[in-house]
Amino acid sequence: MTRISVRECTSTGDASAATALARNEKRTSWRLQNVGEEPLFYKKGTGCSTSDYTGILADETTAKLGEGGVVSESGDRVYNGIITIAGTTPAYVASEDLASNLTS
Numbered sequence: 001m002t003r004i005s006v007r008e009c010t011s012t013g014d015a016s017a018a019t020a021l022a023r024n025e026k027r028t029s030w031r032l033q034n035v036g037e038e039p040l041f042y043k044k045g046t047g048c049s050t051s052d053y054t055g056i057l058a059d060e061t062t063a064k065l066g067e068g069g070v071v072s073e074s075g076d077r078v079y080n081g082i083i084t085i086a087g088t089t090p091a092y093v094a095s096e097d098l099a100s101n102l103t104s
Contacts, residue, residue, distance in 0.1 A: 017047050020085045026098040027080040034059060034068035036091030042071065048084035057092075 020032055020042065034040035034057035041053040048054075057069030073079055074097075085092060 017049065017084045017086060018090065019082060020092060020094040021083040021096055023080060023082045024096065024098065025080055026100075027078055028097045028099045029072065029074035029078055030083070030096040031070065031072040031094070032057065032083065032085075033066070033070045033093045034091070035066070035093055036060065036068065036087070036089060037062070038088045038090075040069070040090055040092055041086045043084050043086075044079050044081060046082055046084055048086040050086055053086065 021027075021030055032040075032042055036059060038059050040057040040059070041048055041050055041055075042057065043052065043054045045054075055071060057071060060066075060068040083094070
């Protein structure tokens, strides 16, 4: 298994359907954490918005302390499609592990 680099993103203004993680057939696990001071909406699929989402990650009381909501998947059945986010001022960290022995 290969760990790819962690990606941190902060957006200003309203962001709808921004890509947190692109589709990846080699994904063996993934993690998304809200590091912003506003709720973060996420969707397993395209088109995330504050009215069309899979879940909501709680905000932090102070930005980037690591106390914001987290969602992750690992194990035998991991979603490998696109994951999009939305929020007022999204700030998040996204990461994924990849299997090195799979072909795409």
